[in-house]
Amino acid sequence: MDLYLGNGVNYVASFTAPLTGLGGGSAAVFASGFLDPTSNQNGAAFGLFAALANGTVVQLPAATAPNARVQVIHNSADVLAGSVDVYINGALAIPDFAFRSATPFIDLPAGVTLNIGVAPGNSSSVNDTLANFPVILSADEKYVVFANGVLTGGYLPNPDGRNTDFTLL
Structure with missing residues (x-):
C-alpha cells in the first residue's frame, strides 16, 4: 500500500497490510503520527495502523522498498571530467569520482x-551539475553504468561520425 500526500503526487511511504488473519472480520485502517517528528516536538513517528473489531490496534509493517544494484565506471576522458561529483535526487552520492575508477555495487x-x-x-x-539524467531502474536487477563521452567541444570529431557527447550507458 503506497501512501501519498493529498495532492496524489508526493510519495510518503509504503506499507504491507497482512490482514488475512481477520478471517472475514473487519478493520479500520488509519494513518497517524508526524512525517518529521524532530520538527514536531519529537512527537510520534508516522505509521499506518489497523483497529480491529475487538479494539486491538496493530501497527502495519513498512514495506521494503524494491532496489536495484548499480556499479558506475567513470570512462569520460574529458579533462573537465577528470574528477566529478555524482548527485542522486539532489544528494551527493559519489564525491570526487576519478576518471578510470569504479564504484562497488550500490543499492x-x-x-x-x-x-x-x-x-x-x-x-x-x-x-x-553539468549534465543530468533521469532514470528508472527495475527491481532486483543489476546494472553496470559507464560514464562516457566529453562535456565540451574542442576535441577532434569521432572518425566514425559517432556522437561523443557525455552520457551514461
Missing part, C-alpha cells in the same frame, strides 16, 4: 525516477 531505489546529476569534482551543490 538504489527501483521503480521511481532517479535524477542523476554530474558536477565538477569541486562542486558545492547539485546546482553545479
Whole structure:
C-alpha cells in the first residue's frame, strides 16, 4: 500500500497490510503520527495502523522498498571530467569520482525516477551539475553504468561520425 500526500503526487511511504488473519472480520485502517517528528516536538513517528473489531490496534509493517544494484565506471576522458561529483535526487552520492575508477555495487531505489546529476569534482551543490539524467531502474536487477563521452567541444570529431557527447550507458 503506497501512501501519498493529498495532492496524489508526493510519495510518503509504503506499507504491507497482512490482514488475512481477520478471517472475514473487519478493520479500520488509519494513518497517524508526524512525517518529521524532530520538527514536531519529537512527537510520534508516522505509521499506518489497523483497529480491529475487538479494539486491538496493530501497527502495519513498512514495506521494503524494491532496489536495484548499480556499479558506475567513470570512462569520460574529458579533462573537465577528470574528477566529478555524482548527485542522486539532489544528494551527493559519489564525491570526487576519478576518471578510470569504479564504484562497488550500490543499492538504489527501483521503480521511481532517479535524477542523476554530474558536477565538477569541486562542486558545492547539485546546482553545479553539468549534465543530468533521469532514470528508472527495475527491481532486483543489476546494472553496470559507464560514464562516457566529453562535456565540451574542442576535441577532434569521432572518425566514425559517432556522437561523443557525455552520457551514461
